Amino acid sequence: MLPTRLTDNMLVHISSNNEVLSMFRQTPAGDGVWDGVRFVAEDPDLQADWFIGFDETARDCKTKVPLERRILFLTEPPTIKYYPRHFLKQFGHLVCSVVPSTAEGPATISSCGLPWMYGLYQKPVPMPWQRLVAGSQVAKTGEISVVCSTKKMNLNQHRRLRFLGMLKEALGDRLTFFGRGSNPIEDKSDAINSFRYHLVLENNLIDNGWTEKLADPILGGAFPIVSGGENLAEYFDPAGFRLIDTRKPRAAVEAVLKILDEDPFPSAQVAMADNKRRLMMQHQFFPIAVNVIRTLEAQEAVAPVQLETPAAFRTAAKPKWKKIASVPRPLRPVLRDLYLTVAERG
Structure with a gap:
């Protein structure tokens, strides 16, 4: 069953461990509205229809949005950042360039639409x-x-x-x-x-x-x-x-x-x-997010009701075993330079 709220009244809560309000300049009116869908950086009344985590959620972030309506944009590939299984399981759908080995649920393979830097630090205000x-x-x-x-x-x-x-x-x-x-x-x-x-x-x-x-x-x-x-x-x-x-x-x-x-x-x-x-x-965060949401709704693969109790998110901190098993930091540059010297000389 599809949600009762119309698409053009849809509210999407986006949360990140980085500042997200500056991303709103990537919408025509600078207000976080894209194609009838309203994105907000805060949802104090917990009224959102969908929840999107961008890399990681903000500290102490909570939501009543059920698992099937939570989307996580993995902004870093596995070679840069490790997303543990317990963190990914808090989301019903992933958007990523590469599906990490720790993922278990469905995913959309796509560019993640990282925020533009061009014009972001222009004075006196970011380029609209x-x-x-x-x-x-x-x-x-x-x-x-x-x-x-x-x-x-x-x-x-x-x-x-x-x-x-x-x-x-x-x-x-x-x-x-x-x-x-x-x-x-x-x-x-x-x-x-x-x-x-x-x-x-x-x-x-x-x-x-x-x-x-x-x-x-x-x-x-x-x-x-x-x-x-x-x-x-x-x-x-x-x-x-x-x-x-x-x-x-x-x-x-x-x-x-x-x-x-x-x-x-x-x-x-x-x-x-x-x-x-x-x-x-087409190929920036807001149209990507709207397309993923509408695709999921069309598949009727989402829960139509909200949870009674707000859910708090666990962080994506790397587990101790992962740190112990990794190559010691001082050796990494030496090994990489050695590989490049031997294997990539053309």
Whole structure:
């Protein structure tokens, strides 16, 4: 039996261990309403029809929404974050790029729509929907930029730093670095608006695992050169981006040089504009969440009533056995560098 409340009156409580109100600028009126569904960051009266956890729930979060109506967006893949079984069992449905081994219930395989960083820290207020649609009017005087941290939490973060060193040696001043510890910026738009090309180096190379690293240059009108999952064409017009494989660093450097020499930026404007439309209207958190909810309701796979007693969530802390079994932290960079040196020299 479908719920008695109409879809256009639906209330969805979204909770996260990170601040979520800034995500509401990704809705046309900036109010958290998408296609007749209202999202709220707090639900003090426990009246929500659906509950969504984004990575993890906020501390002391409670809900009366039954298990079948709780959705968890796993914003990190297994190589970055461990989600224990006891935590996942508190949700009736998962949205994730990769289903973790600890999951037992149904899941939707998809990009998780991580919040955009482009324009988020602009002064005096974050860039709203209307300005995001309009796009930047800054002249594209720079050739190629990249924003990259020095994090080495997983193998691919080691891989991308090795590749960047090789690319910088090949391009010199043609490549502009931005990031913490080297040419810091206040807002991601500062590293995108004045450049024709932007290098996107995802934390992982998994299908469906693209993040705000790709969304930001799409919003800012820079042509993305992407090291990431191979199925991006399922989301975006491939005429509006190029893929490179940093597992073969020398070949990847040559690929970037060839792209810059061919200069597809002028001829790719129609595809880039369409990819921006797809991003804003289809492949971000709010339309993804609404589509998942409506799909579940159409399947009549949800409970139509609310619980009598509010449920409190257990955290996703890593169990002690997992910590004991893991490779000691000081050894991880050494082993990853050794692997890259031996196995990925092409």
